[in-house]
Amino acid sequence: MRKIIFLLILFISQTAFSQNSFKALVKDEKSHEPLIGTNVFIESLKIGGTTDTNGKVEITNIPDGTFTITFSYIGYKLSKCKISFPSKYSKKAKIIYLESMAIESEEVFVTTTRTNGVIDDIPIRVEVLGSEEVREEIGIKPGNISKLLGETSGIQVQQTSATTGNVSFRLQGLPGKYTQLLKDGFPLYSGFSSGLSLLQIPPLDLLQVEVIKGSASAFYGGDAIAGIVNLVSKGPSKTPEWYAIVNQTHKRGRDISSFYSNRNNKIGITFLASQSSQNAFDVNKDGFTDIPEFQQTTLNPKLFYYFDESATLMLGISSSFDNRKGGDIYAIENAPDSVHTFVEHSKSNRLTTQLKFEKRFNNGNVLTFKNSINNFQRDISVTNTNFSGEQFSSYSELSYLMKTKKHNTVLGLNFISDAFDENKNISKAAQPLDYDYYTPGIFAQDDWNITQKFILQTGTRLDFNNKYGTFFLPRFSVLYKFSDRLSSRVGYSPGYKLPTTFTSDAEARAFKNVNPISSNMKSETSQGLNLDLSYKFFMNEFMFSLNQAFFYTKINHALIPQSDSLAKGILMYENANLSLETKGFDTNIKVALDELVLFVDYTYTDVQKNYDKTNPYLELTPKHKLNMTLSYEDEVSWRTGLEAFYTGKQYLSDMTQSVDYWTIGFMVQKLFKNFSIIGNVENIFDVRQTKYEQVVNKPYSNPSFRPIYAPLDGIVANVALEIKIK
Known part of the structure; x- marks a missing residue:
């Protein structure tokens, strides 16, 4: 009997000693943050556990042998490993890194x-x-x-x-x-x-x-x-790519565009060519165009030379030619007569050169030089009034990016020139709008990765303008990552703008009776604060992201029209004696389930003219704006989208308010191997400002116009053919 008891105790003790445990610490592969709630399971034994708040887990009662352990977490790829027991991971935790799904990575x-x-x-x-x-x-x-x-x-x-x-x-x-x-x-x-x-x-x-x-x-x-x-352009592709699109609207608009891209070891090229045209169209049948007549052509070739894998030179030329007419539709389609006289005719030519050299060093540092020269000419005629001028501007920059373990630092200098010459023979203005500015500047910026969670960006700029003096612009931004899903940013930055007569107010009157900037004018300066919170959640085919941003900007010495001069029909600018302030928030939501994606964006904006106690609200600025887009894409054959846009009420110059309105659009695209067909309808319910009020005011030979706060073109349908050859 004693022998039986002894053998039984010996068997139990050996069995107990053959039971093993397994410890693991599960982290995100990129951020190294612990993953809470990861499922850890041994399928063959039907045992497992879940990681705690520190990303740790322990599984006990594992017999001797080799077993496959599975690690699974929502939004991450499944991971498996084989462990033979007894194992060192009974006492020391094995670190497991999980890779996020493609939608997140x-x-x-x-x-x-x-x-x-x-x-x-x-x-x-x-x-x-x-x-x-x-x-x-x-x-x-x-x-x-x-x-x-x-x-x-x-x-x-x-x-x-x-x-x-x-x-x-x-x-x-x-x-x-x-x-x-x-x-x-x-x-x-x-x-x-x-x-x-x-x-x-x-x-x-x-x-x-x-x-x-x-x-x-x-x-x-x-x-x-x-x-x-x-706007960031495509570069040359290593295999030839050609894209083209042909478009036609039901209101007599046409577009044709082409883009080609290719490179070899030494030479690369991209070439954009685009031509658009539109017949004059009177939507509300009041005798005036709601869509102007225009012809527009753009050509933009770029040449890339690769000295080696670390040095690239880009040379580009962009040219644009625009010819448009609006006003009395009879005068445009036929010819002006004694009754139909009002036509605004605008012709412009734009020529721009671009040069960029970039040298990348083995340590990750980058030397960049870039230069652009821009020439812009425009002639405007309104009945018997003419305006013509030429702008010549340039931008040059030399910068050096230095990368270390904790810092990305940029040092640089730039030179900006901007000159305008009014054609006195055509404009015949008593006070031409000529100016000649040049602004050299130096700048520095540093991104400091203090920790994996905390990144600080500081920067400063010092500009010297030949007419308005020195501008010192220090700024900072901070990013803090609470986790791989939640982060926050906060930033401060000053700003400035040189005085200019070329604003939307002057444009609206075709620069007629616009006075030049006076010599005692000050530059506009600003202070700005921004804060936002971002949250992301992923689970298999489901994704949810939220960004909540808040903003505040205060502008001092804002350039505003002088009320006394407006009463005389003249646009003259002056500096406001008090500030212009804007504040508000922006809520951006994205929800995706497999191929179905919903975007929702709501913006609240409150802009106050502190210098104008009578009309304190900035004109044509809706406090409430909502954009919603629902899209579905079957990558093999179909893509569809439904859009809805809400624009809230806007204050007008007489302090009355506009109506608020919705516009709805729908798009469907049928995909084939090398081409696709697109059908689209914008503004399905034909929302137009001319349904609420008359935009063109008498006399029609020299009309005035109401401020534009809603669409004039109404519903527009188009069909496009898109071609892709790779």
């Missing part, structure tokens, strides 16, 4: 901030309209970027002329003159040339659009009090 690189970093690691908030979004919008309006920008979060695209159809865009509720428009980091569209800029840029060659909201003059100099919009 896609990285977006940003160039506007010069450090060329991943968007999730940049302290200043940059919004990117990626290649997929750009591609979708090209089929809807391939002739220019006005619709592309209009559907970008927080940007308001606004028609400013009832005759020429000119449009401007606003960031954070501020007029378009406060936003700097770049193409590949070149500030090409300012002053006189900014008037038709959105209408003269076809989008077919764009890779993405990068938007910085809030004061950003420290990056590229003045003009960026409200922010920066940078």
Whole structure:
């Protein structure tokens, strides 16, 4: 009996000693953050556990042998490993790194901030309209970027002329003159040339659009009090690629665009060609155009030379020719007579050269030199009044990017020139609008990765303008990552803008009776604060992201029309004695389930003219704006989209309020191997300002126009053929 008991105790003790345990610490592969709630399971034994708040787990009662252990976590790829027991991981935890699913791990690189970093690691908030979004919008309006920008979060695209159809865009509720428009980091569209800029840029060659909201003059100099919009072009592809699109609207508009790209070991080339035309169209049958007549052509070849894998030279030329007419439709389609006299005719030519040299060193440092020269000529005639002028501007920059373990530092200098010469023989103005500015500047920027969670970006710029003196622009931005899902940014930046007569107010009157800037005028200066919170959640095919941003900008010495001169029919500018302030918030939500994607963007904007106690609200600025887009894409054959846009009431110059309105659009695209067919309807319910009021006021021989706050063209349907050959 004693022997039996002894053998039983011996068997039990041996069995107990053969039971093993397994310890693990599960982390995110990229951020190394612990993953809480990861399932750890041994299928063959039907035992497992879940990681705790520190990402740790322990599984006990594992017999001797070799077993496969599975690690699974929502939004991450499944991971398996084989462990033989007994194992050292009974006492020491095995570290397991899980890789996030492709929907989360896609990285977006940003160039506007010069450090060329991943968007999730940049302290200043940059919004990117990626290649997929750009591609979708090209089929809807391939002739220019006005619709592309209009559907970008927080940007308001606004028609400013009832005759020429000119449009401007606003960031954070501020007029378009406060936003700097770049193409590949070149500030090409300012002053006189900014008037038709959105209408003269076809989008077919764009890779993405990068938007910085809030004061950003420290990056590229003045003009960026409200922010920066940078249009980033596609580069040469290693295999030949050719894209073309042909578009026709039911209101007699036509577009044809082509983009070619290719490179070998030494030479690369891209070439954009675009031609758009539109017949004059009177939508509401009042005898005046709601859509102007125009013909527009753009040519943009670029040559890339690769000295080796580390050095590249780019040379480019961009030319644009625009001819448009608006006004009395009888006079446009036939000829002016004694009754039908009013026609506004605008002809412009734009020629731009671009040069960029980039040298990348083995240690990651980058030397960059770039230069652009821009010549813009425009002639405007309104009945018997003429205006003509030529703008000549240039931008040169030399910068050096230094990369170390903790720092990305940029040092640089630049030179900006901008001159305008009014053609006195044509304009016959008593006071021509001539000016000649040049601004050398130096700048420095540092991105400091203090920890994996905490990144600080500091920068400063010192500009010297020949007429308005010195501008010192220190700024900072902070990024803190609470986890791999939740992060926050906060930033401060000053800004400035040189005085200019070339605003939407002057454009609306075709520069007639516009006085030049007086010698005692001050530059506009600003202070801006921005704060945002970002949250992301992924689970298999489901994704949810939320960005909540808050903004505040104060502008001192704002350039405003002088009320006494307006009463005399003359536009003369003066500095406001009190500030112009804008504040508000932007809520951006994205929800994706497999191929179904919903975007919701709501912007609240409150712009106050502290200098005007009688009319304190900035005109044509809706407090409430809502954009919603629902899209579905079957990558094999179909893509569809439904859009809804709400624009709230806007104050007008007489302090009355406009109506609020919705516009709805629908798009469907049938995909084939090398081409696709696109059908699109904009403004399905035909919302038009002319349904609420008369836009053209008598006398029709010399009419005045109401401010434009709603669409004039109404419902527009188009069919496009898109061709892709690779």
